[in-house]
Each structure stands twice: as C-alpha cells, then as structure tokens.
Amino acid sequence: MEWTDLIITAVKTAVIYLGMVQVVPIMLIVERRGAALMQDRPGPNRVGPFGLFQPIADVIKMMMKEVTVPRQVNKALFLLGPFLVLFPASLVIAALPFGDYFTLLGRDYLLQVANIDVGILYVLAIGSLGIYGILFGGWASNNKFSLIGAMRSSSQIISYEIPLGLAACSAVLWYGSFSLREMVYTQEGTFLGILPNWGFFYQPIGFLLFFIAAFAETNRLPFDLPETEAELVAGFHTEYGPMDFGTFFMAEYMNMATMSGLMVAMYFGGWHLPWVSDVTLLQWLGSRNLLAALQVVTVIVKISVFMLMFVWVRWTLPRFRFDQLMRLAWRNLIPIGLINLVITALIMYFRSAQ
C-alpha cells in the first residue's frame, strides 16, 4: 500500500464518519419539527430561517451547562458510560456500503469504510457492545431509576438481538454471503419483470422482523422502556449532565442511521435505483465518479426515508408495557424468525430441485 493510498483511505473514512455524525443535528431538527407537525403545533421556528439553526443553539446550550458528578456514583464507570455507548455506535458504520466505487488518481476506492467480508457479523458483534455503556452508566449512577432503566435496556436489547440475528440469518441464507456489498450487488435488476429485484420482495417477513427489532435495539419509542419518562424520570441517564445526555443522544441517532443503512443494504437494494441497471446509468452519465455521486445520493435518500419512519412511528404508536415487550420478543418474534428461516430454506430447496 502506498502513502497516497493510505491518505486517501484516511480522508475517505473521515468524510464518511463526519457525514454519519451529521445525522445527529439533522435528526434533532427533523425530530422536533416532525413531532410538532404531528401534534399540530409550530415547533422550534425561531432560531434562523424555519428554525434550522436550532440544533446549533441546542448544542451550545448543552456545552455551556454545568457538569455535575453526583456524590454517590462510581466515578470511573460513570464518566466512561456515555463514551462506551458512542464508541461502538461509531465503529459499526464501517460495514455500511454507500456506493460502488470512485476513481481517483487512476485507482479505484470503494464507497465504504472497509470492505469487510463478514459485514453482518461485524455489525451484530460491535453493535451489541453498546449495552455495556448503558449498563455501566446506569449501575454506576447508584440511583434506582437509573438501575431499573439500565436493567430494562440491557434485557430488551439482548432479547431483540435474537430476532434481529435470525432475520439477518435468513438474509444471509438467501444471498449466500455475509458481505453487505455482495448483497447489494445481488439486488440489481428486476423481479417478476416489474418489481425491482430488492431483498424486500424475497424476505418480507425477515424485513418486518428486522424493522421491529431495529426499533427495540435503538430504544425508540414503541419500545423505549429504558427511559419511560412517566415512570423512570429519564431511565439510565437520570443522573447524567447535559453533555453526557447529548453523547447518549448522538449514539442513539447514529445507531438509528446504521440500522436504516443495514435495512437499505439488505432489503432495499442499497445504491441501486429501481428498474435501471448500473451499466445503463454509467452510459447515460458517462463518468464513473458521477455515477458514484448518484449512488451516494440514492443511499442517503433511502436512509432518510427510514429515519423519517422512525420519527413517524415514534408519534404514532403508544409505548408497550415491559412484560408485553418481552412477550413480543420471545413468544412472537423468535418463533416467527425460526419459521422464516425454515421457509426460506425450503423455498430455496424446491427452487433448486426444479
């Protein structure tokens, strides 16, 4: 590997990472304005045009607030907690494919941080490390609300990891590969002549499972039992100051973006536009880098649709009770996941037997 290669890879990684961090301020305003829209009120509209600078104001406010470390906490774990959540959330994005490749100085670079051939396993492995931060933070706070929030959060996240893994397993079974990039390559073309050849049409049950489990994994509203503000004040981050809250918040939004990115790559064709193949597009555009830009825009649009869905669902569905949540995971989603796996295997067997 040459020096230019290393530098370009580092810059590419930095750009993708900063791009993913930008999800946080954008979602901050989208979430608040979206909530306002659904509740028929104006929402934050004072700072800048249409309230667009609200995230900046929010962040400045968070930074300028006092940092308190309460007396009763385990200091080291308490300070470490938020970063143990943010750190895995940052690492997971390495596996997301944003496009095919671009050319620079006569060499090809993948539009992905790293072409990991065990992409799905990497995401499941690193992504689940985030519960350590929540558990450490909640336990170290030495507060009953935090402890209960952390316990709920960890048991919820580990319970929903099984249906998530089973849904991902059916996708792996169908595509015959762990690599998200390979999966996206497979989804080019059309299915039955009219539909785009997307994983969603082959794995609809798998997608639904993954979608539901993604909400639970990111602690989003129908399943936000860890921080039920009506009963647990703020759940596992009750004792935390504003900037630590901001860190948890960042991690949550980055996890949401990662989950959306996974759903796009696995079930909604990744960077492929429906009905148009990459070769045709390349002929129209005439340049590899233009095509790469178009692919990145496609992925971003698809991810945005899912992010909006997260906001939409948040203000549409009421919160579950904790035992209902657990029953949903163990009694419904896990058996459905197993059945989906068997059905997929059987369909593949009969298709090959023909």
Place this chain on the structure above:
Amino acid sequence: MEAFLPVGFLLIFALLLCVGLFTVKRLLGPRNPVSSKLSVYECGVASPEGNARAPFKTSFYLIAVLFLLFDVEAAFFFPWALVYRESLAEGPALLIAMLIYMGLLVLGLVYIFRKDCLKLN
C-alpha cells in the same frame, strides 16, 4: 487483514470524537458544586430511600442466561446459512440436519414457555 485497516482509522476518529466531547464538557461548563446538587435524584424526596445497590429481581438474570443459550444456538445457523446454497446441488442433507437442530431449539423454547421463565410482573 488489509481490509480491516480502515476500521483502524475509524477507531482513531471515534476515539478523537470521544476525547473531544469529554474535554469540551470539562472546559466549557461552569462548576458550582452544592451539596443538594450532588445528592441522589429521587422525585421530591429530601433524602433517598435506601441504597440502589440492593438485591435485584432474578428474572433479568434469567433473561441474560436464556439470551446466551439462544444467541449461541442462533450463531450456529450463520455458517450453515453461508454454505446452504452451494450444498443444494448435493441433495437435502444440510436441510434435514438443520431441521433436526432447529427441532431441538424449538423444544428448548417450548420448555421456557411451559416453565414461564419470562414472567416479569
């Protein structure tokens, strides 16, 4: 291994972000520790009721144990899923093997439901 080199870069950037957030928080925020500010937060109660480090419900522990069992069992599906498509040419041997394995897994799941291990109320 070279494929994982960019992950190393990402690791460094993520560390930088964490350290940056930590320093910003330390530098910019004012400090005015007052005794009541540093006490445990509990809705409207002047002094907290007992310690939070009390014995806890075992049902959460049980869920962790069950998760361990089922996630390890589900992990065995992954290598199977990877080779399944290619193995189809040689007949249904892998399909039958997986069905037997899944039957055992389902037995375990039924046992959990029968014993009502997930009772959380």
